[in-house]
Amino acid sequence: MSIGSFSYRVVRNLESRLQGTAAGKLGVAGYRVIRNLRVRSRRRRLTREYGRSALPLIRFGALFGSEPFRLSHYTFAPWSTSPIEHALIQGLARRLKPCHFLEIGSLRGELLANLNGLVESSISLSLAKEDMVKRGYPKAVVDTNLLYENEVKNLSVIYADSREYDFSKLPPPPRNLVFIDGDHAYEIVRHDTRNVLNFCARESVIVWHDYSLGDHMTVNWPVFAGILDGLPSTAWNRLYHVNNTACAVLLPESWSVRVHEDPFRPETTFSISISENPKGSCETSTVPSGAGGSESVVF
Numbered sequence: 001m002s003i004g005s006f007s008y009r010v011v012r013n014l015e016s017r018l019q020g021t022a023a024g025k026l027g028v029a030g031y032r033v034i035r036n037l038r039v040r041s042r043r044r045r046l047t048r049e050y051g052r053s054a055l056p057l058i059r060f061g062a063l064f065g066s067e068p069f070r071l072s073h074y075t076f077a078p079w080s081t082s083p084i085e086h087a088l089i090q091g092l093a094r095r096l097k098p099c100h101f102l103e104i105g106s107l108r109g110e111l112l113a114n115l116n117g118l119v120e121s122s123i124s125l126s127l128a129k130e131d132m133v134k135r136g137y138p139k140a141v142v143d144t145n146l147l148y149e150n151e152v153k154n155l156s157v158i159y160a161d162s163r164e165y166d167f168s169k170l171p172p173p174p175r176n177l178v179f180i181d182g183d184h185a186y187e188i189v190r191h192d193t194r195n196v197l198n199f200c201a202r203e204s205v206i207v208w209h210d211y212s213l214g215d216h217m218t219v220n221w222p223v224f225a226g227i228l229d230g231l232p233s234t235a236w237n238r239l240y241h242v243n244n245t246a247c248a249v250l251l252p253e254s255w256s257v258r259v260h261e262d263p264f265r266p267e268t269t270f271s272i273s274i275s276e277n278p279k280g281s282c283e284t285s286t287v288p289s290g291a292g293g294s295e296s297v298v299f
């Protein structure tokens with residue numbers, strides 16, 4: 001463990017212990033200032049080393065053509081990835097076929113359920129309810145954790161904190177499509193990226209959510225810095241920002257892409273139809289599930 005990630009964990013621990021007290025609030029405010037300064041200096045260094053201040057923007061359509069996408073499980077509830085981001089993952093799964101998918105951070109499991117029939121197997125590596133409670137997630141988010149678990153075909157769920165998990169223990173075969181969407185702090189994105197890279201298949205695609213903010217134009221620096229520092233610089237030329245999404249992707253060398261000039265210039269016109277899934281029960285349990293770790297950290 002690096003000194004940076006050790007101090008990060010100590011501070012996060014203190015933060016959760018002192019939560020609510022005046023000392024805690026002061027400590028958190030001070031820590032945020034220091035963190036912002038560190039992000040700024042990291043940003044300066046990476047902009048210099050990478051040679052640009054944002055990833056090249058590429059066209060969604062050039063990756064997938066005009067094949068339609070269908071989502072069977074979509075709640076429109078907060079924190080879901082957007083429908084077109086689901087389509088991005090589906091399109092990648094189709095291109096990679098056979099596809100063995102790993103998602104870090106699954107929330108309700110919508111993305112996993114929408115991959116039924118498109119992937120051969122899925123693994124979800126996500127916090128257990130107990131861990132989420134300790135980190136102060138809202139009750140409704142905890143209650144609905146992995147809501148769709150039983151509707152996903154060929155799914156293995158690993159209830160764990162990705163910081164603690166030994167990625168060499170991931171069930172075979174090696175993953176060739178990975179969606180990193182767990183903890184979005186710089187240290188964790190870097191950690192998840194390094195681990196995924198070490199254990200994924202030779203020809204694989206990695207997607208990071210929240211590379212940009214929701215406007216698709218403002219770079220989310222903690223995530224971007226985690227991506228760049230998590231990858232060898234030799235892989236940086238395969239990194240792109242996919243238009244219409246907040247996602248960064250690492251694509252195989254052989255895939256061709258088309259640069260898109262500006263997110264404000266629409267690439268194409270989509271048509272969308274929305275209807276209620278007749279089997280879409282959203283009843284939720286309040287009973288904790290999954291074997292959790294024991295750390296107490298608040299995000």
Ligand SMILES: C[S@@+](CC[C@H](N)C(=O)[O-])C[C@H]1O[C@@H](n2cnc3c(N)ncnc32)[C@H](O)[C@@H]1O
Pocket residue numbers: 079080081103104105106107108109110111125126127132160161162163181182183188
């Ligand atoms: C933004 S949500 C993921 C949304 C989901 N990918 C989707 O497309 O619907 C973040 C998820 O990451 C999980 N998470 C946060 N920190 C984590 C960690 N260190 N290890 C594993 N999962 C984590 C949370 O429990 C939550 O389920």
